[in-house]
Amino acid sequence: MKNTLLAATVLFASSSFALAETIEVEMLNKNEAGDRMVFGQELIKAKVGDVIRFIPTDKSHNAQSVKDALPNGQEPFRGKMNKAVEYEITETGLTAIICLPHQNMGMVALVVAGDDVSNAEQVLKARIPGKGGKKIEALIEQARSTVPTAENASEQNS
Numbered sequence: 001m002k003n004t005l006l007a008a009t010v011l012f013a014s015s016s017f018a019l020a021e022t023i024e025v026e027m028l029n030k031n032e033a034g035d036r037m038v039f040g041q042e043l044i045k046a047k048v049g050d051v052i053r054f055i056p057t058d059k060s061h062n063a064q065s066v067k068d069a070l071p072n073g074q075e076p077f078r079g080k081m082n083k084a085v086e087y088e089i090t091e092t093g094l095t096a097i098i099c100l101p102h103q104n105m106g107m108v109a110l111v112v113a114g115d116d117v118s119n120a121e122q123v124l125k126a127r128i129p130g131k132g133g134k135k136i137e138a139l140i141e142q143a144r145s146t147v148p149t150a151e152n153a154s155e156q157n158s
């Protein structure tokens with residue numbers, strides 16, 4: 001009986017892990033490297049089914065998607081100031097994330113879902129001001145270099 005229960009528990013734990021994860025991203029006034037007004041993770045690798053949870057570790061931040069800077073069919077989201085918010089990934093591709101009050105100071109992040117960078121050009125067209133826009137460009141470059149197969153596939157399609 002005990003062994004059956006253990007086997008069932010292991011099976012459940014491993015299958016739920018494979019199905020979906022919750023990825024926690026803190027909203028910070030300062031990270032360990034000393035950068036101010038930042039998300040705890042800036043290049044967020046995820047897959048369809050995952051939930052990205054933005055956590056208000058420090059005050060006066062929010063997290064939200066940017067208009068037209070997310071995969072086709074993916075629901076946008078907009079978190080309230082000082083509140084946790086979840087972004088459920090339903091489509092592969094890139095999503096630009098900003099903190100509204102600090103985007104021009106560079107408080108942005110890029111979600112890469114399913115190693116798909118095929119909407120990179122669309123995300124680059126989103127007008128994110130100041131340091132945030134520059135950081136999104138750099139993160140897209142980084143994403144492209146880490147997922148060469150998806151990049152090759154998108155070049156063949158375009």
Ligand SMILES: [Cu+2]
Pocket residue numbers: 037038060061062099100101102107
């Ligand atoms: Cu902020």
